[in-house]
Each structure stands twice: as C-alpha cells, then as structure tokens.
Amino acid sequence: MKQKGKVDLVLGVAVFLLIIAGPLMVYSASTIFAQNLKVPQPPDFFFKKQMYWALLAIIAILVTSRLSVRYFNRPKLIAAINVLSFILLLTVLLAGKEIKGAHRWFNLGFANFQVSELTKLAVIMFFAHWLSSRDMTAGRYRETALPMFMVLGGSMLLIMVQPDLGTALLLGTIAMSMVFVSRFKLRHLLATVLPAIPVVIIYLGLRPYQLQRIQNWFKGLSDPLAASYQVRQSIVAIGSGGFSGLGFGESRQKLLFLPDAHTDFIFSIIAEEMGLIGATIILGVFMLILFRGLRIARKAPDAYSRFLAFGLTLNIVLYAFMNIAVVSGLVPATGIPMPFISYGGSHMLFMGVSVGILLALSRTVAVEPGGGRVTDKTGSRRHDLLTQSLVR
Numbered sequence: 001m002k003q004k005g006k007v008d009l010v011l012g013v014a015v016f017l018l019i020i021a022g023p024l025m026v027y028s029a030s031t032i033f034a035q036n037l038k039v040p041q042p043p044d045f046f047f048k049k050q051m052y053w054a055l056l057a058i059i060a061i062l063v064t065s066r067l068s069v070r071y072f073n074r075p076k077l078i079a080a081i082n083v084l085s086f087i088l089l090l091t092v093l094l095a096g097k098e099i100k101g102a103h104r105w106f107n108l109g110f111a112n113f114q115v116s117e118l119t120k121l122a123v124i125m126f127f128a129h130w131l132s133s134r135d136m137t138a139g140r141y142r143e144t145a146l147p148m149f150m151v152l153g154g155s156m157l158l159i160m161v162q163p164d165l166g167t168a169l170l171l172g173t174i175a176m177s178m179v180f181v182s183r184f185k186l187r188h189l190l191a192t193v194l195p196a197i198p199v200v201i202i203y204l205g206l207r208p209y210q211l212q213r214i215q216n217w218f219k220g221l222s223d224p225l226a227a228s229y230q231v232r233q234s235i236v237a238i239g240s241g242g243f244s245g246l247g248f249g250e251s252r253q254k255l256l257f258l259p260d261a262h263t264d265f266i267f268s269i270i271a272e273e274m275g276l277i278g279a280t281i282i283l284g285v286f287m288l289i290l291f292r293g294l295r296i297a298r299k300a301p302d303a304y305s306r307f308l309a310f311g312l313t314l315n316i317v318l319y320a321f322m323n324i325a326v327v328s329g330l331v332p333a334t335g336i337p338m339p340f341i342s343y344g345g346s347h348m349l350f351m352g353v354s355v356g357i358l359l360a361l362s363r364t365v366a367v368e369p370g371g372g373r374v375t376d377k378t379g380s381r382r383h384d385l386l387t388q389s390l391v392r
Contacts, residue, residue: 007065008362011292014285015355018340019057019348021282023050026343028249029269030262046262046343053345057352064356069364072357073304078125082151085122088115089158104162105346114346116159116167120174121350123155124311127175131182132303141191145184149192160203165210166334170322172196174314178307217332230265233258234327237268238279245275262343264335268327282341286320289313293358299365309361312354 027047034045071077088106092115096103105112130148152175159168179189204211216228237253240246251272254261261269271279293313300306316339323338325331337344339351 005363007359008292012359014288018285019054022341023047023054025266025270025341026050026262029254029266032255050343053348057348060349060352061356064353065359067360069305069360078129081122082126085119102162104164111345117346117350119155120171120315123152123175126151127178128304128307128311131307163207166336170318174311177314178311213332228333230259231329231333234265234268235329237272241272241275243276245273245278248273264337265327266342267324267338286317290317296358296362300361301364305361309358312358315354
C-alpha cells in the first residue's frame with residue numbers, strides 16, 4: 001500500500017477562493033449599512049472585521065490539516081467536546097448576549113461566539129464515532145440508536161430554544177444523512193423521526209413568528225407580492241443582476257432596501273452585482289467542494305474517517321444550498337449564512353476547522369499498487385459501510 005500523504009489541493013484552493021471572495025463581497029454589501037448604524041461606522045467597518053476572521057479561518061485550516069487523523073478519533077476527546085457543547089448551550093440561554101430576541105452568542109469582548117457552531121462539529125464527530133464503532137444491525141434500539149439520538153435530540157432542542165430553528169433542522173439533516181448511509185435498521189429510524197414531528201409542531205405553535213414565515217412562504221408561491229418583504233427584495237436583487245450583473249459595488253438593493261444584505265442575504269448581492277455568471281461560479285465552487293468531500297469520504301481508509309468526511313462535507317455544502325434556496329424564495333426564510341462569504345466570525349472559524357479536518361483526512365487516502373482494494377494501516381480490509389452507500 002502506498003500512502004499519498006498530500007492534501008487535496010483542489011479542495012483547498014476552492015475554499016481559499018471563497019475565503020478571499022467573502023470579505024470583498026461583505027465590503028460591497030455593507031458600506032451603506034455601516035454608515036447608517038445607530039453609531040455610524042466607517043464604510044470598511046465590517047470588511048476589516050471579516051478580514052480578521054478570514055485570516056483566523058485560514059490559520060485554522062493550516063493547523064488542523066496538519067494534525068494526525070488519529071487525533072480526531074479519540075472517544076474521550078469526542079465525549080469532552082459534546083459535554084462542553086451541552087454546557088455552553090445551557091449557559092448561553094441564561095447568560096448569553098441577546099440579539100434580536102435570540103440568545104445564541106457569548107460576548108467575548110472582541111467578538112461574539114455562537115455556540116451552535118461548536119455543537120455541529122461535536123455532533124458530527126460523535127455520530128461518526130458511534131456509527132463506525134458499533135454494529136447498527138444488531139442489538140436493541142436502546143443499545144444502538146438511543147444514545148446517539150439522545151445527543152442529537154438534546155442538542156437540537158437547546159438550539160431551537162435559543163431560538164434557531166434553521167440551524168437545528170440543518171444539524172438534524174446532517175446527522176440523519178450520516179445515519180441513512182450506514183447499515184441502520186429502518187424501524188429504529190422511524191422510531192426516532194416520527195415522535196419528533198409533534199415536537200416541531202408544538203414548537204411552531206409556541207413561536208408564532210416562525211409559523212408566520214412558513215405561511216408567508218406558502219402565500220409567496222402563488223402570489224410573489226404576498227411573500228415577506230425580505231424575500232421580495234432579495235428576488236428583486238437577483239433579477240436585477242441579469243446575465244452579467246450591475247458591476248462590483250453597484251448594487252441598488254444594498255441601499256437599505258434589503259435587510260441583512262451582508263449576512264444571510266449576501267448571495268442576493270452577488271447575483272445583483274455579478275449576475276448569473278458570478279452566482280453560477282459560486283454555486284459551481286460549492287459543487288466542487290461537495291464532489292471532493294465525497295471523494296475523500298469514499299476513499300478514506302476506515303469507517304470513522306469516511307463518516308466524518310461525509311458529515312463535514314454536508315456541513316459545508318448544505319449550508320450553501322440552503323442559503324441559496326432561502327434567498328431565492330424556494331424555502332421559508334431562516335437565518336442561514338453562506339459559508340465563507342456571509343459576515344460572521346464563529347461560522348467562518350468553524351467552517352475553517354471543518355475544511356482543515358477534511359484536508360487532514362485527504363492525506364490518509366491510500367491506494368494499493370495495481371488498483372487493488374484499499375486497506376488500513378493494520379492491513380485489514382476496509383469496512384464498507386459507506387463505500388456501499390450513496391457516497392459510492
């Protein structure tokens with residue numbers, strides 16, 4: 001067996017291009033907004049902050065990608081990260097910084113830390129460990145599935161209470177996708193998903209504004225003018241861009257017409273200024289990340305690495321696809337940022353960590369001479385949980 005020992009440069013370059021494009025688009029989308037804050041700021045206020053986080057994300061990628069894969073597959077470390085995540089999720093509800101009625105952040109003085117970003121990484125690592133270390137086709141529900149879904153359910157519930165329904169649902173989608181590509185009993189899956197439906201219904205009943213978003217979305221499908229103000233302005237921005245766009249910095253919707261233009265709806269500004277060409281390039285880069293991530297998952301030398309690579313890849317691309325769906329009016333509006341491009345520190349940093357781990361996993365891809373089946377370092381044949389699944 002020959003060990004390649006080199007990171008996936010295609011994946012690394014794709015992410016680097018997004019990190020470079022992010023601060024530039026934040027600058028274009030936020031200049032007017034910065035000058036119209038309650039305490040007016042210079043036009044480059046958000047640009048400078050985003051450059052700081054972009055640099056930290058690059059450092060996180062470089063450092064994490066050099067770590068041994070064995071470092072990420074330590075049960076005690078995985079347990080400690082999940083326990084820390086639960087403690088922080090509980091604490092942020094009691095002592096976190098409130099922004100627009102939500103308690104999602106800790107004020108660190110120099111920045112706001114969003115706890116759910118750590119939670120996503122913790123849950124993905126736990127699911128990868130659990131699915132790869134146990135035979136999901138044997139044993140009773142409480143021995144195989146219950147511990148895994150208690151971690152997921154507890155994390156999702158605490159995130160929903162913040163409230164942050166969008167992040168909770170995406171976390172659940174990522175985790176259930178990891179389960180779906182494993183050898184998991186269908187009845188165990190149904191026993192978990194079906195009881196969760198009433199919980200979501202009750203949650204929407206207690207959060208009328210969340211239900212209103214869904215109702216506005218349904219109305220907007222038949223009558224675009226009945227859609228929410230934010231979605232209408234977003235669609236105007238996308239349509240105004242045409243094929244080649246209005247040009248960098250020439251957006252009209254960023255002139256305080258489109259709320260959150262530099263955060264959740266920055267893709268609309270990209271489409272307005274760069275047109276269909278720019279929007280397609282951004283989407284193509286994320287498709288490339290999806291392809292390379294799944295390639296790493298398929299060729300990784302052990303089950304844990306494959307599940308981890310699969311989950312981390314989804315963590316990146318599902319956020320991008322969901323963000324595009326929201327700004328296009330295809331799904332109800334949720335606070336989902338565009339990875340590496342939207343303004344925000346915690347999301348940028350932890351996405352960098354996710355990419356760094358993916359690159360570290362790419363260094364373990366091994367190929368036998370003559371195209372034989374891949375084996376791990378102990379010489380045993382590869383566990384084929386993920387190889388025989390959708391990632392094939």
